[in-house]
Amino acid sequence: MGENKRSHLVMIQKIIDRLSQHSFLIKGWSVTLVSAMFALAAQNANLVFIYLAYFPPILFWILDSYFLWQEKLYRALYNHVRLANERDIDFSLDASIFRDSIPGWSHTLATKTMLLFHGPLIILILIVTIIALFVSK
Numbered sequence: 001m002g003e004n005k006r007s008h009l010v011m012i013q014k015i016i017d018r019l020s021q022h023s024f025l026i027k028g029w030s031v032t033l034v035s036a037m038f039a040l041a042a043q044n045a046n047l048v049f050i051y052l053a054y055f056p057p058i059l060f061w062i063l064d065s066y067f068l069w070q071e072k073l074y075r076a077l078y079n080h081v082r083l084a085n086e087r088d089i090d091f092s093l094d095a096s097i098f099r100d101s102i103p104g105w106s107h108t109l110a111t112k113t114m115l116l117f118h119g120p121l122i123i124l125i126l127i128v129t130i131i132a133l134f135v136s137k
Contacts, residue, residue, distance in 0.1 A: 002086035012078045019071040023064050027117060030060040034121060038128060050132050053125050061118040069105035073098050
């Protein structure tokens with residue numbers, strides 16, 4: 001493998017790593033904010049905070065799906081560069097050329113990875129909401 005190809009692959013891999021790190025941080029922030037909302041709701045006995053707890057996981061679910069979609073695009077670019085001839089290396093980081101071959105980010109919302117993390121968090125909030133409604137009566 002030539003030096004140009006190796007350098008290009010390293011550049012792409014760094015982008016993939018950053019996107020993966022963003023996804024990890026989003027999951028952490030989602031859990032943290034939901035926990036904070038639960039703590040505020042318990043402290044003040046205020047259901048508004050439980051209702052507000054729905055927003056972070058939903059918004060972060062959308063954002064996390066977008067980052068995963070971007071990661072898939074860059075993995076396709078990585079594979080393309082990996083298979084390319086050395087003389088065809090142009091150091092392009094434009095992964096948008098693979099949009100037609102990778103399902104859109106809205107499709108990524110319903111992948112197992114997204115559903116298995118964000119889904120239970122929203123179900124937990126729903127359970128807490130139901131319990132809080134029964135306790136408050």
